[in-house]
Amino acid sequence: MLSRAFTKPSSHKQSPRNDEQQSHRSVSIHEYEDCIFGFMDIDVPLIVCDGHDRDAGGEAAYLTLREVLRASVGMIGEGLLGMTEKVVLDRGRVCAVKRFRKLSVRRGEFGRSIQRLALASRRCQYLVPVRAYMYAKRMKFVVSDYYPMGSLADLLDGARKHGHTALGWNQRLTIILNISLAIAFIHSQSPGQDKRLPMNVHGNIKPSNVLINVDFTACLSDYGLAQLAERLEVSDTSWQLKPPPRPPQPAPCATALSQENDIYNFGVIMLDLLGGIKSMKRCSKEERVEIRRGKFDLLEAPMEGKGREEAMKVFEVALACTDPSPEARPSIDRLLFDLGNVCY
Known part of the structure; x- marks a missing residue:
């Protein structure tokens, strides 16, 4: 894999039928x-x-x-x-x-x-x-x-592909809290002198950058790397080497580096943890009322009583994070307060 970057095809022309036998030389x-x-x-x-x-x-x-x-x-x-x-x-x-x-x-x-x-x-x-x-x-x-448990995206997508539920509610809530603490730390940093490379923005929060420990706590990876690299579309052939694309989701605001977009992307992760595509579609005011009344089966992990109450509170927090207006999204300090109220 990595060593391929240090080899290049021979300059001799090859017929299309002989492509697989094309020689390589080391730099x-x-x-x-x-x-x-x-x-x-x-x-x-x-x-x-x-x-x-x-x-x-x-x-x-x-x-x-x-x-x-x-x-x-x-x-x-x-x-x-x-x-x-x-x-x-x-x-x-x-x-x-x-x-x-x-x-x-x-x-x-x-x-x-x-x-x-x-x-x-x-x-x-x-x-x-x-x-x-x-x-x-x-x-x-x-x-x-390296995290042998893989990413949050791996756990959720792998289970959904086979009709299973990978994580219980307490594990999902722990992951949400861990990510919020990681974002709070990042947003508390001094932005630095170079405005192009802000230290107080993550820039690429998504389920595949949430890595899971063996005790199901979570760590956020790729902090600040979006500020250093250009985003290039992945070719269609790359899907031959990895799992199929994830189900359609609200597009994370990953193109602009800002704390407000970090919050939005965190909201998308919370919705994914609550119920995947089901929770992402149920976002209008009218549907929120129906969800509170139990008319829609929103949650992916089975739960009743206190767990369901906590999940509904997290749902409200996630909706606030994914508000279309960046100015209306809560700060990370507000999020920590709201999520603290969920747990206590």
């Missing part, structure tokens, strides 16, 4: 300063983010490009920013590598931004921190922790 230009090299001949170390060189017994300090390229075992996700692969290293450590299709910043700006994001995310237990990164001519990627 062998050695130029460490510009990070252009043949990975079979030189082992270039990744740049470790500040504060991570002592983690995991010092393993992060010795992570090299050759090791990462050879250790890729398959793609686990793909989006508008790039693709994510699972990497199993020689020492048994498992990581996730997110490779960008196209960055909107240069090398120095990329490195400084990743270092700032890594330092900030280490202070919040609900954010997935970046461990290391590489900026090469033909490849730019970041390395982070």
Whole structure:
């Protein structure tokens, strides 16, 4: 997977019938300063983010490009920013590598931004921190922790495909609370001097960026990466390598970087956790009244009594978050207050 970025087709012309037998050659230009090299001949170390060189017994300090390229075992996700692969290293450590299709910043700006994001995310237990990164001519990627339970999108879509319910209500509510705390931390950060790269905006909140721990707590990944990369449409052939597209949903406001759009995207996740496409369609004032009366089967996870009351409160919060007017959406502080009232 990752190593393909360092090979290119031979210049000899091939007939269409011989495409599958087309030869490849490795890039062998050695130029460490510009990070252009043949990975079979030189082992270039990744740049470790500040504060991570002592983690995991010092393993992060010795992570090299050759090791990462050879250790890729398959793609686990793909989006508008790039693709994510699972990497199993020689020492048994498992990581996730997110490779960008196209960055909107240069090398120095990329490195400084990743270092700032890594330092900030280490202070919040609900954010997935970046461990290391590489900026090469033909490849730019970041390395982070791997979550064997996968993403929220994986859990929900996999269960719905087979007609099952993947998560109970308490687990769903825990995930909602964890995400809200991650967003609160991000929105409390100083925006920074560069208005193009605000540190107080996530920029790409969606179910596939909510990673699940074995205890069903959640962490938010890709903090700040949308500010560094250009969004490119995924080709149709990419669906051959990953699960079918998700059911239609309200389009997240992911194109503009703002806290209001972070809140909107969080609202979409809450609606997805409540009942998927059913809850997303039931949003008019008249239908809200019918939902409160129990006329519509809105909720995906079976619940009665206190659980149902909590779910209805979360539904009202989610509707406020997805208000068409950005100015009308609640702040994250207001959301924390409202969600606190749900639980207590």
